[in-house]
Every structure is written in structure tokens, then in C-alpha cells.
Amino acid sequence: MFSRTPSGVFRLNSWFHSERLHKRLSLTWISLSLVAIGGAIVFYIFALPQLLRLRIRTDLSWYDLGAEGFGPDRSYLSFDEESPKIEVSPPGAKCDSRYTFLAPRGDSIAHPGPMILDAAGELVWTKWNSGTTQDFKVQRYKGKEYLTYWQGDTDDNYGRGSWYMLDSTYTQKYEISPIGMFDGDLHDFQITSNDTAILMIYDPIPVDLSSVGGPELGWMYDGVFQEVNLETGELLFQWRASDFYSLADSYHPIGDTGHGRTSAYDWLHINSVDKDSQGRYLVSMRHTHTIACIDGTNGEVIWSLGGKRNNFTDISDGAATDFSWQHDARWRGSNRLSLFDNAAYSNDNPSAVSRGMMVDLDFEERQATLLQSYEHPQDMMAVSQGNVQVLDTGNVFVGWGHSAAFTEFSPDGEVVCNSHFGASAWFTFGRVVSYRVFKFDWVGNPLTSPEAALTPNSVFVSWNGATEVASWLVETWDHRSLTNMTFTAVDQVPRDGFETEIPLAAEVDSFFRVRAIHSNGDSLSVTEVLHRPPVSSEEGLYGNPWALGAVVLVALGCLVCGVYFAVHRRLLQRSESSGPYQLVPRKDEEDGDENERLPL
Structure with missing residues (x-):
């Protein structure tokens, strides 16, 4: 029983106060614990898997960490498209x-399409294609070199499109589609030494998928390839994987696929077909981890x-046969x-390392030997795409597909030149990818004219696709006739990358043009006539950095002085109003005037 004395009342109030405080603290800790547990669950489910996808290493550059963006690029004044900024290592790489x-394509690529770069990473040619572009390379047909690529859409989880062939002027000469009621698949297009073409097809067909956990009335993508005569359109050979392989050969989980024609089960996934001089086809079937040799008869x-x-x-x-996907x-x-x-x-196995491989086969003894493996110095994991090209120097060139990189190796697997066109720490997110990457010789002679952009004191000039330009010749109007204009050469500068900046000499005071010059001195093409307006006093001010800097300094000085005097005057007014006499409000009870103020 509590005392009724004042001290007892005080103890009683203190007890109730401490009890309420204790309950509040308990509820606070419970709330914070629940928030922490919920945050940890959210972090574990959503954030941690993304963080584990980062490929962080101690030797990454700022470029690799994404300081310049997921897909660093560069723009031009005389050309509307962008090109990747390439990082090359090691220093002095040959x-x-x-x-x-x-x-290049991906969420960090503004204008996807086929692209040619020189050895220094400078843009040579690009074309903005609608849809998806894949498998861009040079192939020989009837003694001439052509650019070939697939273009189409992938809305239904497989490629639906056609293959295109462009000549050295970048003019489309052929559009190829499979024979019959098929869509052309995006994975491969090979022109053989006999001037025929091998085409790939993903054919959705109805099938019983119950043996692999799918519906009894289901759909699967059958792997089909054709060899056709490009000139006549004649079908020379066709092969269908389901005639020789079964669903049980697949390693690919069916998941929730197989219920419809546009969501068929991709059990096989053919992604390349090659043909040798003996007429044998070499077929890569990704989802069965199999490379098969097919009789061409x-x-x-x-x-x-x-x-x-x-x-x-x-x-x-096991190193020669344990490849997968x-x-x-x-x-x-x-x-x-x-x-x-x-x-x-997928990214479920972050320890997986992709590689290029060279394998020798002994057909009599049925033995396989890994001749050489080509691995990226950053232990690259490319969850899809990729290619291996053997150069005529003996070096091996590897494109890392889903990872925005390509690497040149010596025959014994040493890195000669390693190039990135995206931030490597973020490669697993697929922000920038290229299905394959190749090295080829190429001579481009575009039918378009060079493009130019003017600034007050320079002209920037480029020519998309031209490979033979050695220098640029500036020709100025001789002021004789506007109806029949003639020009005089006043300056010649070497070509400097894709876009060359040319400072304009004093002689260029009105109309002029820029001519592309071959290394042998021949003229290749010329820009349209450009007009350099006379330099006005205003333009002279803005074109002179010293004069512009002086104006900026004066303006800033005036601004600082103005702000200082305004603030100083305000402070003086406040100091004068403060003192022994201060006005305070007084309520007049008779007339209710609240605005009258009397000194204290």
C-alpha cells in the first residue's frame, strides 16, 4: 500500500513514469528490430543477388568501375551517331x-547497329538499324567482299528476320530468307567456299513435353538449318535436330515454357553451323552441351x-569435353x-569462367585433346553469346559476347591486346553486349559525301565508312563568280581519326569546301559548299577566350560588390534600430487599435 504523503505521491508518479518510459523503450526496440529484420530480408532477396553479380577486382580501372558510364561513348559535331570509347590494355599493346x-546493343546503347572500328578504337562506319542486329562480319561471295549481318526482332524469344549483304559502297545487294514458311534466325549465317549459304531456323512444333515436366500438348523450338543456292534460291540440304536428338539430351530446364507457339521450350538451341571441305557440317547445340558432326549427304x-x-x-x-552452354x-x-x-x-554460378578453346580430335581412337585454352585476364563470365576467330597471323581473337570486351591472344594463350567497350564490373548486367566480334581487312568507298560542321574558327569533317582518306584539303572560293564558282587550295591536314578538326586560315573568309584525298594524291570526294560568315565584333568577343574571361571577371566583381553593399546596408539598418528604446505593441482597450506602439 502506497503512502499518502507528498513524498509517497512523488514516488508513485515516478514509478508510473518509469513504467511508461520502459514500455515506450520496449516498443521502440521491438519496432526497430522488426524494421531491421524486414530490411535485412529485403536486402537479402533483392539487393544481395545484384551485388553478387558485380565483378569487382583490385586491378579495375575507373573505366571498368563505371565512372564514365556503363557504356562510355563519344559523339561528333559532323555526324549524328555515337561510337564506343574503347579502353585497351596492357599499355603499349600491339x-x-x-x-x-x-x-553493340543493350540498354546503354542509344543507337544499336553494325559498326566498324579501327585498331585504335576510332569509328570507321556505323548504321542505325531498327530491331536487333547480330553476327556482323565480312564474307566472300563470288570473289567479292561483303558485309553480312542478321536484322530482325526477338519479341517471341527467338529471332525473326533476314540476312543482309552490303557491298563496299555500303549498298544492300542481297536480302536472304530461308526456303519455305520459316523465319530466319539470328544466330548464324555462313557463306561457304562453294558460294552457297547456310541458314538457321528455329521452328516451333507441337510435341509431348510431359517427359521433361511440361504439358502433354506442348510446343518446342526444333533446330533446323538449310544450305541454299544464293543465286537461284534452290534448297540444297536441310537438317532437323529432332530426327536425331531427343528431349532427354537437353540440360536446359523447361520452366514455364512450352505452353504455346510463341513460348516454346528451347531444348536444343542451335547457334552455329560450319561446313568443311569434305562436306561435313559442324553444329553447336548449346542446350545439350554438344557439338555434332553431320554427314552432308x-x-x-x-x-x-x-x-x-x-x-x-x-x-x-576432362578439359576438352567439359564445355557447357x-x-x-x-x-x-x-x-x-x-x-x-x-x-x-545464368548468373547463378558466379565462379564460372568462360574461355575460348582449341580441340584436337583423333577419330580412329575417338580421343579428344584440349590443345589450348584462351581465358580473359579478369576471369570473364559470359552467360551468352561469344566467338573465337583464328587470325592468319596465328593469333586467336575472342569476342566475349554478353560481356563488352574482345581479346587477342598469342597462339599459346598469352594476352596480346585486351579491349573493353563497357564497364567490366557491370558486365553480368548486360548493359552493353555484342553477339560476336571479328577482325577483318576492309575497303569502304561510300556513295555519300563527307559531312562537315562549322564553328567560328574551325571546320569538323568526317565521312562515314570511308577507309581510304589520308588527308583533307581545304579549298576556298576565289571570289570571281558566284554562278560558276571556282576554288583554290589553301590548306591540307592529315586525317585524324573519324572526325578531323581543321582550323580555318585567314584566307577562308566566305565560301569554301573540304576535299577527301587518297594517300596517292587522288581526290575521293568533296563536301558541299560551306559558308564562313564574317567575324562580327560580338563573335570576336565570344571567339576570344581572353576577352570573354575579362568580361566574366568584371561581371563577377560587380555581382560580388553589389551583394556586399546590399547586405552591409541591411545590417546597418538593423544596428541602428536596436538600442535602449524599442517599440513594442500595446493593446488599446478602448478603441482596439493594435497598431499603436509606445516606447518603453
Whole structure:
């Protein structure tokens, strides 16, 4: 029983106060704990998987960390498109001098399409294509070099489009589609030494998928390829994977696919077909981890390398046949092949490392040997796409597909030149990708004219696709006739990358043009006539950095002085109003005037 004395009342109030405080603190801690637990769950479910996808290393540059963006690019004054900023390592790398062919795309690419870069990463040619562009390269047909690529859409989870062939003037000469009621698939288009073409098709067909956990009345994408005569359109050969392989050969989980024609189960996923001089087709089937050799006469499977039907003993302790989710299998002789081993198809296994491979096969003994492996110095994991190209120097060129990089190796696997066109720490997010990357010689002679952009004291000039320009010649009007204008050469400067800045000499005071000059001195083309307006006093002020700087300094000085005097005057007014006498409001009870103030 509590005392009624004042001290007792005080103790009682203190007890109630402490109890309420204790309850408040308990509720606060419970609330904070629940918030922390909820935050940890959200972090674990949503944030942690994304953080684990980052490929952080101690040797990454600011470029690789994304300081310049996921896909750093550069723009031009005389040209509307952008090109990637390439980071090359190691310092002083001796990259192959030929042109690089790629088709960048992704959320960080503003204008996707085919693109040619020189060995220094400078833009040579690009074209903004609608939809998706893949497999951009140079191929030979009837003794001439053509640019070839696939273009189409992938809205239904597979490619629907056509293949295009452009000549050296960048003029489209051929558009190729499969024979029959098929859409052309995006993965591969090969012109053979016999001037025929191998085309790929993903054909959705109805099938019972219950054996792999799908619907009994389901759909799957069957892998089909055709060889056709490009000139006549004649179908020369067709092969269908389901005639020789079964659903049980696949490693790809069916998930929620297979319920409709546009969401068919992709059990096989053909992504390359190559043909050798003996008429054998080499087929890469990604989702079965298999490379198959197909008889070019009857379509029978001669052998399978890798996967569940592997026919070879691996005498490299498994290193020659343990590839998975692979791309781009190519003949490199009668008993040698190359491929790109992705080693992953998702980001679930962050320890997976992709590689290029060279494999020797002994057909009599049925033995496979890993001749050489080509691995990125940053342990790259490309969950899709990628390719391996053997250059005529013996070096091996690897495009890392889903990772925005390409690397040149010596034959024994040493890195010669490593190039990135995206921030490598973020590669697994696929912000910038290129299905394949190649090196080729190329001579481009566009039918367009060079483009130019004027500034007060310079002209910027470029010519999309031109590879033969050695220098630019500035020609100014001789002021004789406006109806029949003639020009005189006043300056010549070497070509400097894709876009060259040319300071305008004093002689260029009205109309002028810029001419593209070949290394042999021949004229290639010329810009339209440009007009350099006379330099006015206003233009002279803004064109002179010293005069402009003086004006800016005067303006800033006036602004600072104005602000200072305004603030100083305000402070003086306040100091004068403060003192022993201060006005305070007084309420007049008789007339209710609240505005009258009397001194205290």
C-alpha cells in the first residue's frame, strides 16, 4: 500500500513514469528490430543477388568501375551517331591492325547497329538499324567482299528476320530468307567456299513435353538449318535436330515454357553451323552441351563431342569435353575445331569462367585433346553469346559476347591486346553486349559525301565508312563568280581519326569546301559548299577566350560588390534600430487599435 504523503505521491508518479518510459523503450526496440529484420530480408532477396553479380577486382580501372558510364561513348559535331570509347590494355599493346567488326546493343546503347572500328578504337562506319542486329562480319561471295549481318526482332524469344549483304559502297545487294514458311534466325549465317549459304531456323512444333515436366500438348523450338543456292534460291540440304536428338539430351530446364507457339521450350538451341571441305557440317547445340558432326549427304550424326552422347575419351582430364552452354564451333582443319565455352547460362554460378578453346580430335581412337585454352585476364563470365576467330597471323581473337570486351591472344594463350567497350564490373548486367566480334581487312568507298560542321574558327569533317582518306584539303572560293564558282587550295591536314578538326586560315573568309584525298594524291570526294560568315565584333568577343574571361571577371566583381553593399546596408539598418528604446505593441482597450506602439 502506497503512502499518502507528498513524498509517497512523488514516488508513485515516478514509478508510473518509469513504467511508461520502459514500455515506450520496449516498443521502440521491438519496432526497430522488426524494421531491421524486414530490411535485412529485403536486402537479402533483392539487393544481395545484384551485388553478387558485380565483378569487382583490385586491378579495375575507373573505366571498368563505371565512372564514365556503363557504356562510355563519344559523339561528333559532323555526324549524328555515337561510337564506343574503347579502353585497351596492357599499355603499349600491339593490337592487330585490321578493322574490328561488332554490333553493340543493350540498354546503354542509344543507337544499336553494325559498326566498324579501327585498331585504335576510332569509328570507321556505323548504321542505325531498327530491331536487333547480330553476327556482323565480312564474307566472300563470288570473289567479292561483303558485309553480312542478321536484322530482325526477338519479341517471341527467338529471332525473326533476314540476312543482309552490303557491298563496299555500303549498298544492300542481297536480302536472304530461308526456303519455305520459316523465319530466319539470328544466330548464324555462313557463306561457304562453294558460294552457297547456310541458314538457321528455329521452328516451333507441337510435341509431348510431359517427359521433361511440361504439358502433354506442348510446343518446342526444333533446330533446323538449310544450305541454299544464293543465286537461284534452290534448297540444297536441310537438317532437323529432332530426327536425331531427343528431349532427354537437353540440360536446359523447361520452366514455364512450352505452353504455346510463341513460348516454346528451347531444348536444343542451335547457334552455329560450319561446313568443311569434305562436306561435313559442324553444329553447336548449346542446350545439350554438344557439338555434332553431320554427314552432308544423308544427315546422319557421325559423332558427338560433349553432352550426354559424347563419343570421345577426353585425354586432357576432362578439359576438352567439359564445355557447357557453348557457342561458335568452327572447323580449324580436318581434325581440329575451335569453340567458345560459356560455362554458364545464368548468373547463378558466379565462379564460372568462360574461355575460348582449341580441340584436337583423333577419330580412329575417338580421343579428344584440349590443345589450348584462351581465358580473359579478369576471369570473364559470359552467360551468352561469344566467338573465337583464328587470325592468319596465328593469333586467336575472342569476342566475349554478353560481356563488352574482345581479346587477342598469342597462339599459346598469352594476352596480346585486351579491349573493353563497357564497364567490366557491370558486365553480368548486360548493359552493353555484342553477339560476336571479328577482325577483318576492309575497303569502304561510300556513295555519300563527307559531312562537315562549322564553328567560328574551325571546320569538323568526317565521312562515314570511308577507309581510304589520308588527308583533307581545304579549298576556298576565289571570289570571281558566284554562278560558276571556282576554288583554290589553301590548306591540307592529315586525317585524324573519324572526325578531323581543321582550323580555318585567314584566307577562308566566305565560301569554301573540304576535299577527301587518297594517300596517292587522288581526290575521293568533296563536301558541299560551306559558308564562313564574317567575324562580327560580338563573335570576336565570344571567339576570344581572353576577352570573354575579362568580361566574366568584371561581371563577377560587380555581382560580388553589389551583394556586399546590399547586405552591409541591411545590417546597418538593423544596428541602428536596436538600442535602449524599442517599440513594442500595446493593446488599446478602448478603441482596439493594435497598431499603436509606445516606447518603453
